[in-house]
Amino acid sequence: MSITPQQLIRPSFLGGVAVLGSLLIGCSQTESATTEPLSFEAQLADHLTAEGDKMYGAYWCPHCAEQKERFGNAVDRIPYVECDPKGEEAQPEICQAKGIKGYPTWEIKGEIYMGVQSVEELATLSGFEPKPR
Numbered sequence: 001m002s003i004t005p006q007q008l009i010r011p012s013f014l015g016g017v018a019v020l021g022s023l024l025i026g027c028s029q030t031e032s033a034t035t036e037p038l039s040f041e042a043q044l045a046d047h048l049t050a051e052g053d054k055m056y057g058a059y060w061c062p063h064c065a066e067q068k069e070r071f072g073n074a075v076d077r078i079p080y081v082e083c084d085p086k087g088e089e090a091q092p093e094i095c096q097a098k099g100i101k102g103y104p105t106w107e108i109k110g111e112i113y114m115g116v117q118s119v120e121e122l123a124t125l126s127g128f129e130p131k132p133r
Contacts, residue, residue, distance in 0.1 A: 037133045041070070041119055045077035047128045053108045055080050056095050059087040061103040067116045
């Protein structure tokens, strides 16, 4: 079935094209226009990862859980190394090679920091400067 030039001018056809066009435009909005800026914790975690810094820990360690909680929703962005062989994605050989004796332990710029650290302290130690929100 082909459309004749007279049918293209009909109001019902033009109205249908207009409705379809506005639906397509509405569906094409990009998500980036409404995306919120990254939180301080997310920016810090991304910075630590980019710098090659690491948090060494164990899945059963309550202090590691406390450290992770300090990153809030950005917890999955932390550059984390699981030291217990029974843990998920465990890398005990790395922990042994680094001489990790307790958890959590941070390695930042080649220096070792034991225990739970505030996100502000991690920012200072790593030279992190957040982008304005």
